[in-house]
Amino acid sequence: MAGNQSQNNQPNKSTLEEIRANRIEKVQQIKDLGLNPYAYKWEVSHYAQLLQEKYAELPDGEEVADEVSVAGRIMARRVFGKLAFFELQDETGKIQLYLDKKKINSTMSDLTGAFNHLKKLSDTGDILGVKGTLKRTEKGELSIYVREFAILTKSLLPLPDKWHGLTDTEKRYRQRYVDLIVNPQVRNTFRIRAKITAGIRRYLEQRDFLEIESPVLQSEAGGAEARPFITYHNTLEMDLYLRIATELHLKRLIVGGFDKVFELGRIFRNEGVSTRHNPEFTMIEVYQAYADYNDMMALTEDLISSVAQEVLGTTKVTYQAEEIDLTPPWRRVTMQQIVQETTGINFAQFDNFETAKSAAKEAGIEVPEDCKTIGKLLNEAFEQKVEESLIQPTFIIDYPIEISPLAKPHRNKPGLVERFELFIVGRETANSFSELTDPLDQRERLEAQAAKKEAGDVEAHDVDEDFLAALEYGMPPTGGLGIGIDRLVMLLTDSPSIRDVIAFPLLKSQSVAVKSFDYDAEKQILKIEFNNGSIYKYLDVPESIYKELKETPSVGKYFNSHIKDKFGFDREV
RNA sequence: GGGAAUGUAACUCAAUUAGGCAGAGUAGCUGGCUUUUAACCAGCAAGUUGUGGGUUCGAUUCCCACCAUUCCCA
Secondary structure, eight states: OOTTOSSOSSOOOOSHHHHHHHHHHHHHHHHHTTOOSBOSOOOOOOOHHHHHHHTTTOOTTOEEEEEEEEEEEEEEEEEOSSEEEEEEEOSSOEEEEEEEHHHHHHHTTTSTTHHHHHHHHOOTTOEEEEEEEEEEOTTSOEEEEEEEEEEEEOOOSOOSOTTTOOOOHHHHHHTHHHHHHHOHHHHHHHHHHHHHHHHHHHHHHHTTOEEOOOOSEESSOOSSSOOOOEEEETTTTEEEEEOSOSHHHHHHHHHTTOSEEEEEEEEEOOOOOOSSOOSEEEEEEEEEETOOHHHHHHHHHHHHHHHHHHHHSOSEEEETTEEEEOOSOOEEEEHHHHHHHHHOOOGGGOOSHHHHHHHHHHTTOOOOTTOOSHHHHHHHHIIIIIGGGOOSOEEEEEEEGGGOTTBOBOSSSTTEEEEEEEEETTEEEEEEEEBOOOHHHHHHHHHHHHHHHHTTOTTOOOOOHHHHHHHHHOOOOEEEEEEEHHHHHHHHHTOSSGGGTSSSOOOOOOOOOEEEEEEETTTTEEEEEETTSOEEEEOSOOHHHHHHHHHOSOHHHHIIIIITTTSOEEEOO
């Protein structure tokens, strides 16, 4: 540090740190002028988009005396000696600011050299409030002829490249706020998402459905086959699960006498991450008493097409260059029939599994270990050979009973249940049954699940006795429906990945380096402090590990391969 | 869990084929400029080449491990 700071009295650096320091210096200069770089309030009279529309007919070079006040972020600066053009972006769009030195200095005479201060102290990224009149420049750009300005928030960090924007996918997800600033279509995606969920709620409320919130923290996860997140309640000293479905609680409400209920909310499944899966995602479940799955098909069709019409103004959408027609009615076909169409195998004809299995293998279907019934085989054939070809909205109906533990047996097809799934662009988008209301049948099926859990299936769950008790009080015939909101939003916003429709998708935390470590030989506890400040105590760590950790040239590498995931730990900080 | 690709300045990208001083544009800083639209002109500054090892006189480049991301598969 000491020796080499003599010659350059003011080195012009532009690392991120230097840019930031420079802007902090500007914050101070703004304060020194008696102004607040972090203002409290700005009275906005118009949004940019509205002005663009309202003054669309204003001819080039003409002005109008209408006073407006706008606020937004400076996205671009084109500065001349005594004139400057800024591009201001608010939530709705952009508008140019026409900043004339003479005008500003005369109307803001309280602040000497106001124009030069703006030139020197503002940067792209700052939030600026301006008042002025409207003027279309000679080059044809609608502008605000600024009379008065205020820097409302000083930005300390530079925006991404003004032309290329932010394209690094990881940064877009990790720093969504920057993505939103510079990529208008991302803002639009989330605007549409909000309209979709609002539209769904409005649709259901108009039909007398009641939205009731069920618990996220549950003592037993149920209602789906999925691995749950487990958490812990300290004062109650109990494990709790984050819900994997809202099904079992919404059905309790049907038992309680509500005929039409729904919940649109967050579901958590402790599973992998992909373009179609996020560990927390949004689902709506709808239950209607005295209805069956045929009614739910009609509801699904009408709900989705109505919302598409309302939000996009059409029921014909383009998804990844493919035309999808959501205009009802949608095709309805049984699973058995569409598998037969595609593979030529009629699974209804089999009465023994081995014959069915060899037929399936002949058709190129892979038969996994745990697939031991004709019903499961049919489902395998469907998933492997049919599913991804279902591009246009299609209801697949009448599922095997083995894979549908909460659905009512089909009224006239033995071995099947009254269930449908909706497929659009090859993806499961909705799932629905005539709900099982027979408490004894339900008990048997849940106990079979519990046996699977006992045998080590992490996606199976214990019997929810309270739910069964509810059923024993008697649940009316009920149609139930679940729709994956994220997938629906993907479809309606033409988004290829679920992460594009989730504002803050889950990403792995960037690994942190080991800062220091310490070993308690008596208790065999290895305490590790990481660079991010967290401290972990690894338990029952043999001394040899500690010694090797001390010796190793790369602590991080040794930690990853020999300690992390190998020992139990308590997190201290 | 397996495979492929990627990671270089704050942002967008070169240089890696066959190891030889890491280079542009944008953003930034200084100066100039009253009609710009990715403004322009002159100058300046800006790098732990994801991390840690190895090979080598010399590594962004070759090898190994690890981290993260993207896509595909399970």
